[in-house]
Amino acid sequence: MEPVPSNERRLVRARSTLLLLLPGLAFLLVGFLLPAVAMLFAPPGVTFAQVIERMGAMLTDPYDLGIVWRTVRIGLVVTAVCVLLGFPIASLLARSRSRWAGVLLALAIFPLLLSNVVRTFGWLVVLGSNGVIGQLLTGLGLVEKAPQLLYTELAIVLGLVQLFLPLAVITCYSAVAQVDPGLEEAARGLGASRTRTFWSILVPLSLPGVVVAATLVFAGSVTAYTTPYLLGGSSQRMLSTQLFSYASVTVDWAAASATAVVMTVLVFLVSGISALVGRKGAVS
Amino acid sequence: MSGTRLRHPVAAALAVAGYVIMIVPIGFVVATAFTAGSTLRFPPEGLSLTWFGEAVAYSPFMEAVVSSLELAALATALALVLGVPVTLAVHRGRIPGRGLLEGLFLSPLVVPELVVGLALYQQLMIGLHLDNFTTLLLGHTALLLPYAVRVTGASLALADPALEEAARGLGASPVRAFFTVTLPMLRPGLVSAGLLGFVTSFNNVPLSLLLQTRDFRTLPVTMLDYVQQSYDPMVAAASTLVLAATVVVAVVAERTVGFAKIFGGINR
Numbered sequence: 001m002e003p004v005p006s007n008e009r010r011l012v013r014a015r016s017t018l019l020l021l022l023p024g025l026a027f028l029l030v031g032f033l034l035p036a037v038a039m040l041f042a043p044p045g046v047t048f049a050q051v052i053e054r055m056g057a058m059l060t061d062p063y064d065l066g067i068v069w070r071t072v073r074i075g076l077v078v079t080a081v082c083v084l085l086g087f088p089i090a091s092l093l094a095r096s097r098s099r100w101a102g103v104l105l106a107l108a109i110f111p112l113l114l115s116n117v118v119r120t121f122g123w124l125v126v127l128g129s130n131g132v133i134g135q136l137l138t139g140l141g142l143v144e145k146a147p148q149l150l151y152t153e154l155a156i157v158l159g160l161v162q163l164f165l166p167l168a169v170i171t172c173y174s175a176v177a178q179v180d181p182g183l184e185e186a187a188r189g190l191g192a193s194r195t196r197t198f199w200s201i202l203v204p205l206s207l208p209g210v211v212v213a214a215t216l217v218f219a220g221s222v223t224a225y226t227t228p229y230l231l232g233g234s235s236q237r238m239l240s241t242q243l244f245s246y247a248s249v250t251v252d253w254a255a256a257s258a259t260a261v262v263m264t265v266l267v268f269l270v271s272g273i274s275a276l277v278g279r280k281g282a283v284s
Numbered sequence: 285m286s287g288t289r290l291r292h293p294v295a296a297a298l299a300v301a302g303y304v305i306m307i308v309p310i311g312f313v314v315a316t317a318f319t320a321g322s323t324l325r326f327p328p329e330g331l332s333l334t335w336f337g338e339a340v341a342y343s344p345f346m347e348a349v350v351s352s353l354e355l356a357a358l359a360t361a362l363a364l365v366l367g368v369p370v371t372l373a374v375h376r377g378r379i380p381g382r383g384l385l386e387g388l389f390l391s392p393l394v395v396p397e398l399v400v401g402l403a404l405y406q407q408l409m410i411g412l413h414l415d416n417f418t419t420l421l422l423g424h425t426a427l428l429l430p431y432a433v434r435v436t437g438a439s440l441a442l443a444d445p446a447l448e449e450a451a452r453g454l455g456a457s458p459v460r461a462f463f464t465v466t467l468p469m470l471r472p473g474l475v476s477a478g479l480l481g482f483v484t485s486f487n488n489v490p491l492s493l494l495l496q497t498r499d500f501r502t503l504p505v506t507m508l509d510y511v512q513q514s515y516d517p518m519v520a521a522a523s524t525l526v527l528a529a530t531v532v533v534a535v536v537a538e539r540t541v542g543f544a545k546i547f548g549g550i551n552r
Contacts, residue, residue, distance in 0.1 A: 013377070013378065014377075014378075016458070017379050018373075019369075020369035020370065020372055020373035020377065021370055021373045021385070023366050023369065024366040024369060024370040024389065024429060024433075025370075027362070027425055027426055028389060028392075028426055028429060031404070031422035031423050031425055031426030032391070032392050032395075032400060032423070032427075035403035035404050035406070035408055036395060036399070036400060036403045038403065038407045039399075039402060039406055039407060043406055044406055044410055044411065084298060085298050085301055085305070086302065088294075088295040088296075088298040088299045088302070089298075089299040089303070091295070092295060092299050104303075106534075106538070106543055107303070107306075107307065108306065109543055109547055110531075110534055110543075111307075111310070112547060113533060113537075114310070114526075114527060114530045115486075115523075115526055115530070116489060116504070117487075117489060117504045117507050117508055117523070118310070118313060118507075118523040118526050118527055119309065119310060120309075121309075121313050121511070121520065122309025122310050122312045122313045123309050124324060124511070124515075125312040125313065125315075125324055125325070126308075126309055126326075128324065130323060130324075131325070131326070132312065132326050135326075158305065162305050162306055165302055165305060165306050166306060170547050194292060198295075219396075223397065223490070224490075225398055225489055225493060226489050226490075226504075226508065229508065230508070230511065240396075240398050240490070243399075244398070244493060247405065248494060253406065256402055260396075260399040260402050260403075263396050263398070263399060264395055264399055267394070267395075267396060271394065
């Protein structure tokens with residue numbers, strides 16, 4: 001075989017690399033990138049200036065601002081609850097030697113495969129007007145009339161915690177699993193209490209993973225649609241349900257695009273901050 | 285250390301609360317599906333399979349099942365066929381800006397799906413008059429590309445490039461080396477990405493929400509719409525059937541690549 005001159009080989013290599021990339025790149029451009037950019041600059045019959053103007057109006061109008069604030073508030077509460085419940089589950093499972101730990105881990109991961117719609121329907125049965133909690137409270141004679149639980153922020157928070165807790169568990173689990181158990185044993189051996197070991201060894205060492213978990217949960221919560229639609233109704237609008245209403249009920253493209261931008265910026269902002277925090281944590 | 289001994293009681297209580305929130309509502313859906321009564325309530329009024337029969341006979345649901353299966357299968361296959369070459373180019377090709385390129389292919393994970401759905405609706409369906417099936421297929425494929433690239437990439441990173449070089453050195457063409465050496469090494473990644481992609485597409489609501497038409501509707505959106513109109517146990521029965529199918533998928537996942545591994549791949 002004749003040795004191929006290296007320049008030519010490099011060219012062949014570059015060309016074949018390009019050939020491998022092109023089909024995927026084409027789909028990515030048509031199915032995602034170009035429409036996303038075009039939406040901002042040219043919604044049907046609307047100019048970029050109008051989108052910007054509508055965004056400005058949104059951030060000053062009390063109703064719209066209320067929706068932004070509710071979205072952020074719900075996102076923060078759900079994130080806090082998911083970390084508070086998810087980290088204990090992850091650390092118990094990662095440190096357990098019981099054979100039940102595998103089953104419990106699978107049980108925590110399984111909901112990730114299950115439709116969000118199916119998972120959220122359960123809350124209609126639990127929180128609805130004929131729901132389990134309402135019946136329980138009236139049955140026990142604690143209240144005269146079942147309280148309104150559905151279509152409240154509490155309902156949305158519960159639904160979103162159910163949705164995103166599995167994500168928090170597996171992300172925290174891989175963080176905890178990477179911490180050497182020998183360190184905890186050493187701390188215990190040196191006389192640290194179990195609580196002290198948890199707070200001064202396990203928590204700081206798995207913190208980067210917890211930050212990732214919190215970011216994923218927050219981003220998921222502020223963009224979720226099914227949960228606020230089913231459990232919040234029209235009285236507890238979040239950015240997602242409001243966006244849908246602008247796009248398909250009132251067909252107000254400027255408002256829909258403006259809402260989309262606010263939602264995306266919110267997610268990018270939080271992801272950016274968490275990436276910075278993560279990097280700083282890795283350096284120190 | 286403490287082994288199976290119960291840890292701190294506060295931690296244990298929080299963990300139990302977490303499991304209750306994750307699992308119990310699903311149990312109520314199943315329980316209400318078997319009711320003989322006509323409202324979504326617990327405890328069910330008598331036991332019967334009536335609502336399962338109703339759900340299976342309800343043509344909007346059945347048509348939507350077929351549509352969703354078709355869309356998920358096609359989008360997953362396309363994402364793998366397009367994604368594996370990208371993975372090869374990113375990991376094996378000598379190209380500048382490799383990190384940037386990989387980031388580009390992961391970018392659909394970062395933008396809210398509802399926003400992508402709005403963009404596709406405005407620009408492709410209204411702007412370019414594409415039909416909704418084509419638009420859904422484009423959107424779902426782009427959404428699944430990150431899974432295909434990242435999960436198969438994790439498999440490829442574990443595969444030894446020396447094996448491919450050996451095959452090439454022994455005279456195999458690049459194509460032959462790929463199909464006989466590289467592809468078998470990618471199998472766990474392909475199965476993981478395929479399962480994850482299929483389930484993601486089948487269950488998707490936010491991206492598909494604005495891209496529905498009377499002719500082609502996906503199942504989760506059809507179920508959402510149904511609940512808005514009538515509040516009867518048929519939707520619980522349909523949900524229970526979806527749950528049963530998901531359990532089957534989970535068992536297949538566990539038997540082939542291992543459950544935890546599938547989801548481990550996407551977070552790293």
